[in-house]
Amino acid sequence: MVFKSISANNPLGIYRRRIFMIAVVYSLSCFAVPALISGHYVSGAAIYAVAVIPAIAIMGFFWAIGRLIVETKDEYQRLLYVKAVLWTTTGCMALTSLWGFLEAYTHLGHIHIPLFFAPIAWLFCLWPSIWFVNWTEKVGAAET
Amino acid sequence: MKNRLKVLRAERNWNQADLAAKLDVSRQTVTAIETGRYDPSLPLAFKIARLFNAPIEAIFSDETAGDHMHHLAKSTHQDA
Numbered sequence: 001m002v003f004k005s006i007s008a009n010n011p012l013g014i015y016r017r018r019i020f021m022i023a024v025v026y027s028l029s030c031f032a033v034p035a036l037i038s039g040h041y042v043s044g045a046a047i048y049a050v051a052v053i054p055a056i057a058i059m060g061f062f063w064a065i066g067r068l069i070v071e072t073k074d075e076y077q078r079l080l081y082v083k084a085v086l087w088t089t090t091g092c093m094a095l096t097s098l099w100g101f102l103e104a105y106t107h108l109g110h111i112h113i114p115l116f117f118a119p120i121a122w123l124f125c126l127w128p129s130i131w132f133v134n135w136t137e138k139v140g141a142a143e144t
Numbered sequence: 145m146k147n148r149l150k151v152l153r154a155e156r157n158w159n160q161a162d163l164a165a166k167l168d169v170s171r172q173t174v175t176a177i178e179t180g181r182y183d184p185s186l187p188l189a190f191k192i193a194r195l196f197n198a199p200i201e202a203i204f205s206d207e208t209a210g211d212h213m214h215h216l217a218k219s220t221h222q223d224a
Contacts (some may be wrong), residue, residue, distance in 0.1 A: 004207035076173035076182050137176065 008051065011071040020065040026057035061123050080137065086128040091129070092122045147204045150178045150198050166195055 028139045033050055036042050042050050065085065084119050096118055153163050160178075164171040167188070176182035183204075184192065193200045 033150055033179055073168070074170045074173055075188060076176050079182070135183070137172070140181055141175050141179055144181060 003098040005074055010067055011073070014071065015064055018067070019061065022060040025060070026054060027129060028058055029054040035070055050136045056117050058116070058123070062119075065126065080133050081130065082107075084126060087133065088125045088129040091125060092118065145183045146180065146207055147177065147191065149174075149203065150199050152198075152203065153178075167191055 033053055036050055037047055069078055069085070072081060099111075103110050120129050149163075155162070158166075159177060160171045160174045164174045167174070170189070173182070173184075177184055185196050189204060193203055
């Protein structure tokens with residue numbers, strides 16, 4: 001087993017394993033769903049069921065992050081994860097708000113990007129946020 | 145909050161990693177508590193107190209308690 005070395009008491013290891021499995025499902029769904037729909041392999045209500053498969057995978061990413069926070073026993077590390085989640089959420093919400101109002105009230109044209117790019121951007125920004133929060137804590141520790 | 149964790153640890157010749165292992169937390173957590181950048185939860189504070197065999201108030205002290213007591217004494221005096 002690839003993940004045999006991951007301890008059951010290691011929440012970060014469990015998180016990485018979950019993320020890997022969800023990423024496999026998500027990646028496969030990104031290729032399979034358009035192929036199934038554009039190739040007319042599904043029809044009627046089944047199109048709706050198939051179309052939401054990538055969204056369910058994205059929900060899985062958020063579930064895994066939630067579990068990481070819940071399962072992390074080290075309370076300070078848990079606080080750092082929560083801080084990173086808040087930084088990421090604040091950044092993404094601020095950016096999408098600015099973007100939305102600029103589109104609505106200025107001459108900047110509408111950018112044709114599907115709405116699901118917002119949670120994907122959030123997920124990609126989370127790890128830089130965790131790195132940033134850890135870095136600021138290290139700098140803070142060095143200064144005190 | 146101020147704390148005497150670094151002093152108590154040094155008295156026992158423990159490094160931060162030793163203390164972290166005894167408390168079942170990361171070394172980063174010990175550093176954050178010692179430098180006053182993080183106040184531990186009550187369960188962790190009790191765990192620290194048990195480890196050093198001392199009451200919590202002998203390890204942690206509330207920096208604002210002095211001011212609070214001063215205001216309390218002042219208001220009590222004015223009421224009287």
